[in-house]
Amino acid sequence: xxxxxxxxxxxxxxxxxxxxxxxxxxxxxxxxxxxxxxxxxxxxxxxxxxxxxxxxxxxxxxxxxxxxxxxxxxxxxxxxxxxxxxxxxxxxxxxxxxxxxxxxxxxxxxxxxxxxxxxxxxxxxxxxxxxxxxxxxxxxxxxxxxxxxxxxxxxxxxxxxxxxxxxxxxxxxxxxxxxxxxxxxxxxxxxxxxxxxxxxxxxxxxxxxxxxxxxxxxxxxxxxxxxxxxxxxxxxxxxxxxxxxxxxxxxxxxxxxxxxxxxxxxxxxxxxxxxxxxxxxxxxxxxxxxxxxxxxxxxxxxxxxxxxxxxxxxxxxxxxxxxxxxxxxxxxxxxxxxxxxxxxxxxxxxxxxxxxxxxxxxxxxxxxxxxxxxxxxxxxxxxxxxxxxxxxxxxxxxxxxxxxxxxxxxxxxxxxxxxxxxxxxxxxxxxxxxxxx
Numbered sequence: 037x038x039x040x041x042x043x044x045x046x047x048x049x050x051x052x053x054x055x056x057x058x059x060x061x062x063x064x065x066x067x068x069x070x071x072x073x074x075x076x077x078x079x080x081x082x083x084x085x086x087x088x089x090x091x092x093x094x095x096x097x098x099x100x101x102x103x104x105x106x107x108x109x110x111x112x113x114x115x116x117x118x119x120x121x122x123x124x125x126x127x128x129x130x131x132x133x134x135x136x137x138x139x140x141x142x143x144x145x146x147x148x149x150x151x152x153x154x155x156x157x158x159x160x161x162x163x164x165x166x167x168x169x170x171x172x173x174x175x176x177x178x179x180x181x182x183x184x185x186x187x188x189x190x191x192x193x194x195x196x197x198x199x200x201x202x203x204x205x206x207x208x209x210x211x212x213x214x215x216x217x218x219x220x221x222x223x224x225x226x227x228x229x230x231x232x233x234x235x236x237x238x239x240x241x242x243x244x245x246x247x248x249x250x251x252x253x254x255x256x257x258x259x260x261x262x263x264x265x266x267x268x269x270x271x272x273x274x275x276x277x278x279x280x281x282x283x284x285x286x287x288x289x290x291x292x293x294x295x296x297x298x299x300x301x302x303x304x305x306x307x308x309x310x311x312x313x314x315x316x317x318x319x320x321x322x323x324x325x326x327x328x329x330x331x332x333x334x335x336x337x338x339x340x341x342x343x344x345x346x347x348x349x350x351x352x353x354x355x356x357x358x359x360x361x362x363x364x365x366x367x368x369x370x371x372x373x374x375x376x377x378x379x380x381x382x383x384x385x386x387x388x389x390x391x392x393x394x395x396x397x398x399x400x401x402x403x404x405x406x407x408x409x410x411x412x413x414x415x416x417x418x419x420x421x422x423x424x425x426x427x428x429x430x431x432x433x434x435x436x437x438x439x440x441x442x443x444x445x446x447x448x449x450x451x452x453x454x455x456x457x458x459x460x461x462x463x464x465x466x467x468x469x470x471x472x473x
Contacts, residue, residue: 038296039304046261050233051145051309055260057229058137061152063238067299070131072155075100082120104204118200126195130157133237133299136306138162141186144363145309148187148228152239154195154202158188165359173197174217175224191221236264236284237298240276261290265298310344311336317351317365321373332381339388347389353402355415372402372430375464382473390424393471399424403432412461427459428467
């Protein structure tokens with residue numbers, strides 16, 4: 037377990053106080069199943085493509101800043117260098133590190149993320165779950181896009197948005213458009229970074245302009261803490277970028293280097309955050325359970341990240357096609373939490389986020405005072421997903437609307453599955469009666 041109790045406690049406290057900020061780079065996208073090339077590999081690909089046309093200096097081969105700078109200095113950067121970039125190799129499948137950052141931005145557990153990544157894997161996970169996240173290229177966009185999720189500020193650029201304006205070399209900083217964009221990002225950092233817990237993942241550079249931005253954003257010891265997550269040793273990181281190492285050490289009196297995979301640590305942080313969320317959810321049902329004389333303490337630590345993600349969505353009352361967007365369980369989910377406690381105390385067995393009652397699977401969804409039919413229609417999920425036998429819709433109202441003339445299909449039925457699947461959707465009282473409890 038790479039995430040120590042001490043660091044987990046610190047970062048969970050940062051989530052609780054809205055002070056968690058990520059600084060991530062290309063290293064985040066290297067682990068499985070993403071396998072994106074490093075900056076050095078991108079430079080090598082560009083170099084080798086162009087070498088038949090020009091006898092390039094061998095010193096440029098693994099230094100993308102210097103290679104791009106070579107073309108920029110003689111004026112054919114856009115015409116020659118940009119087409120050399122292996123854009124297809126910068127696309128791929130998100131890994132657990134991307135998932136963790138995206139989930140925490142969407143649910144607003146993280147105050148923001150600063151990214152040197154050109155890829156769009158953080159955004160892609162959000163889009164897969166019906167959240168139209170966009171990477172911001174300026175401080176103004178970071179503020180505007182906050183209506184969808186907390187900001188993802190991509191200060192180097194984005195392969196999807198204004199690809200040709202991506203910042204590849206320090207020589208571009210003299211261009212007015214690039215300079216204005218970088219200054220806008222710097223201004224946002226100056227406003228939002230002080231007094232935060234900074235987690236640095238997969239990012240290591242000695243680019244002067246970024247060090248200057250960090251210097252302007254943080255006065256000495258103005259960060260609450262700095263946690264660097266990188267599999268290299270401290271000596272190796274310091275050797276690669278001595279200025280950045282010194283700056284990060286100076287930002288806070290609390291500096292930690294974890295010599296671990298960023299994706300693995302981020303997945304553990306997401307799990308720790310999710311388990312806190314689940315414990316808060318179950319606590320909502322305790323007053324109702326106490327009044328009913330029901331005693332049971334569900335074990336949030338028995339659930340994995342995916343199972344709690346389903347629990348978070350059910351507690352929020354949204355379908356599995358959507359993301360969980362709330363940092364805290366809603367107060368209106370108390371009845372759903374009580375239903376978990378009540379069934380477990382009556383002999384139900386936890387099966388992930390669902391329960392098994394005498395061989396019948398039960399999914400508990402927060403009905404939020406809506407009608408049963410309305411909730412079912414709102415849960416349009418892929419027909420390939422396993423369906424529960426019963427969906428206990430806590431807090432929902434059975435308005436007595438006549439059933440559809442054509443019933444829902446399920447499994448190998450010749451009837452196509454309807455929205456909400458083939459499960460029986462019942463109020464809590466009806467579900468308890470159906471289960472004989």
